[in-house]
Amino acid sequence: MSRKIKFSKPKKSQTKEIIKLVKDTKILDVNSEYLYYLQTIHFNEFCCVALDETKKDKVIGFVSGYLIPNENSLFIWQVAVDEKYRGLGLAQRMILKIVNRKSIKKINFIKTTVSPSNQSSIRVFEKVASELNTKIKKHKFLKMKDFTNSHEDEPMYVIGSINKKDK
Numbered sequence: 001m002s003r004k005i006k007f008s009k010p011k012k013s014q015t016k017e018i019i020k021l022v023k024d025t026k027i028l029d030v031n032s033e034y035l036y037y038l039q040t041i042h043f044n045e046f047c048c049v050a051l052d053e054t055k056k057d058k059v060i061g062f063v064s065g066y067l068i069p070n071e072n073s074l075f076i077w078q079v080a081v082d083e084k085y086r087g088l089g090l091a092q093r094m095i096l097k098i099v100n101r102k103s104i105k106k107i108n109f110i111k112t113t114v115s116p117s118n119q120s121s122i123r124v125f126e127k128v129a130s131e132l133n134t135k136i137k138k139h140k141f142l143k144m145k146d147f148t149n150s151h152e153d154e155p156m157y158v159i160g161s162i163n164k165k166d167k
Helices: 012-025 033-041 090-099 119-131
Strands: 005-008 048-052 058-067 073-081 109-113 136-142 154-160
Touching: 005 090, 012 033, 012 058, 012 073, 048 090, 058 090, 073 090, 073 119, 090 119, 109 119, 119 136, 119 154
Parallel strands: 073 109
Antiparallel strands: 005 048, 048 058, 058 073, 109 154, 136 154
């Protein structure tokens, strides 16, 4: 199958596709529809979608993020890739697209949380750190007991420091 994939900031009109993609992972916590609208409207600068151009720009990947207030840190919240498109490096490429946007002036660190059982996501962030020629460190952050429902620990991974080149 020939795939032509492009990357862009998410649009409000893509919100329903994004929610379906997140649900279909069966791994990620599905947040409120309203939150996904806010991500595509207010925080789209820090998010990215991967689109299959051969399928009428079908959303096949989504990364959500935001700048942590009073820090020069990008927090990556969710990473979702359609099962049929896994193994193509889309997650890593979407994260790097966000980091390398000209409009994002200064990011010193990327932060994220990943459940210990989600080894594929941990590998994605290790590859991002390698691509940015920096290190990744793991810190305690949220414990299972912090959550109301059963949930694994969520350690914080910190990538950086990042020396972003002006492009």
